[in-house]
Amino acid sequence: MTSADPWVGSWRPHKPRGPIAALYGSPGPKYALPALTGMSKHDPTKYKAPTFSFGTRSETSAANCSPGPRYLIPSNITRVGRGGTPAFSLHSRPKELDVFLAPGPGHYTPERSEKSVFHSPPAFSLRGRSKDGRINQIPGPAEYSLPPLLGPKTVTMSSAPTYSLYGRSKVGNFHEDLKKTPGPAAYKTVNPYIYAKKPPQFSMTGRNFTPVEATKKPGPGAHYPEQVTFTRKKAPSFSFGLRHSEYMLPLNVEVTD
Numbered sequence: 001m002t003s004a005d006p007w008v009g010s011w012r013p014h015k016p017r018g019p020i021a022a023l024y025g026s027p028g029p030k031y032a033l034p035a036l037t038g039m040s041k042h043d044p045t046k047y048k049a050p051t052f053s054f055g056t057r058s059e060t061s062a063a064n065c066s067p068g069p070r071y072l073i074p075s076n077i078t079r080v081g082r083g084g085t086p087a088f089s090l091h092s093r094p095k096e097l098d099v100f101l102a103p104g105p106g107h108y109t110p111e112r113s114e115k116s117v118f119h120s121p122p123a124f125s126l127r128g129r130s131k132d133g134r135i136n137q138i139p140g141p142a143e144y145s146l147p148p149l150l151g152p153k154t155v156t157m158s159s160a161p162t163y164s165l166y167g168r169s170k171v172g173n174f175h176e177d178l179k180k181t182p183g184p185a186a187y188k189t190v191n192p193y194i195y196a197k198k199p200p201q202f203s204m205t206g207r208n209f210t211p212v213e214a215t216k217k218p219g220p221g222a223h224y225p226e227q228v229t230f231t232r233k234k235a236p237s238f239s240f241g242l243r244h245s246e247y248m249l250p251l252n253v254e255v256t257d
Contacts (some may be wrong), residue, residue, distance in 0.1 A: 006012075034043040042048050076084045114120060147155040152162045170176055 034041050036043055036046055039048075039051055076082055147153070149157070152159050
């Protein structure tokens with residue numbers, strides 16, 4: 001730092017002589033004790049001053065509030081009322097009131113006032129069937145029937161025995177065909193071991209052969225002992241081959257006499 005740097009109070013910034021902790025980034029004291037300011041995460045062991053907040057305006061106060069200075073007041077309005085010269089405006093002609101229509105002498109029927117003045121007997125009239133009666137379909141007297149007094153289905157008294165004529169049955173009749181009856185072979189005999197004691201049973205199994213190897217083995221003619229060279233030395237063998245390459249052309253020399 002130069003000497004021209006301004007003073008910070010009674011201290012002038014200067015270059016540190018050695019490394020200090022402020023030169024290195026660390027979380028610092030933010031992970032130490034809780035804060036003493038504000039309401040959030042305040043130290044519970046310290047005194048906290050009361051705090052106040054601006055709440056919302058209630059509906060009742062908003063309904064009874066005055067417009068306030070947000071409206072522009074005309075210049076002719078004073079503290080004692082509206083001032084200035086009188087002003088008049090042209091309005092439309094109001095509608096005339098309708099004449100009250102009172103009933104005349106022909107609207108009254110004094111001949112029908114006998115029931116109100118004098119005593120009259122009850123009177124009834126025939127009216128049409130209403131729609132409500134169609135919903136309640138109650139059965140009439142013709143829908144009910146008493147139980148019969150004849151036959152076997154009497155309820156309140158005992159009935160004599162009754163007989164009916166049925167068709168002739170073929171079973172036991174003289175024209176019954178006995179050839180259609182099942183014979184002895186048509187019935188299946190019951191296994192006697194169901195109701196009697198069952199003796200031990202044995203079955204005859206197949207003949208068991210001696211297990212032999214089924215692989216094919218070479219015979220005496222398949223071996224060549226003269227070609228064995230593992231147990232004895234092999235004699236040198238030669239073959240008659242070509243002395244020159246098969247791809248080499250023969251040498252043709254012309255000899256003159």
